[in-house]
Amino acid sequence: MATIKDISKVAGVSPGTVSRALSPSKNKFVAEETKQKVKTIADQLGYEYDSSAKKAKNTIEIAVLTTMTLEEETRDEYWRFVREACTRPPSGKISPLGISTVFKMELISKKLPGPVR
Numbered sequence: 556m557a558t559i560k561d562i563s564k565v566a567g568v569s570p571g572t573v574s575r576a577l578s579p580s581k582n583k584f585v586a587e588e589t590k591q592k593v594k595t596i597a598d599q600l601g602y603e604y605d606s607s608a609k610k611a612k613n614t615i616e617i618a619v620l621t622t623m624t625l626e627e628e629t630r631d632e633y634w635r636f637v638r639e640a641c642t643r644p645p646s647g648k649i650s651p652l653g654i655s656t657v658f659k660m661e662l663i664s665k666k667l668p669g670p671v672r
Contacts, residue, residue, distance in 0.1 A: 557600035566596050573597075577604065 559577075563570045568589060575581040576593035585593075597604075621628065628634045 557597065557602040561600055562593060562597050562602060565600065566593050568593065577602075 559570045559573045563573045566573065566589075568576075572585060572589065573593050576585045576590045577597060582590055621634075623631065623634065628638075
């Protein structure tokens with residue numbers, strides 16, 4: 556796999572310029588000709604673009620706090636629709652939600668001193 560330094564040597568520009576040219580949020584600071592040159596060389600060398608940056612722009616990460624057990628969640632029609640709405644492919648311009656963490660109140664209350672309200 557090619558690195559930013561490899562691309563900069565071949566392109567004849569600094570590693571910082573390569574980094575900016577390949578970054579969607581910073582490439583406006585690089586001349587169009589240089590951007591194209593860097594991208595072409597990166598593709599030729601097999602540079603692997605960071606897919607997590609692209610994913611982060613297209614999804615919204617949320618945490619879910621629930622008092623229900625997994626069994627209760629599966630039987631509860633409302634909760635099932637909420638989960639489906641959060642995870643189904645986007646329609647129109649709405650981004651999908653990625654549920655990164657589900658907190659179970661029953662587990663949290665066991666770890667906290669005193670009653671959970």
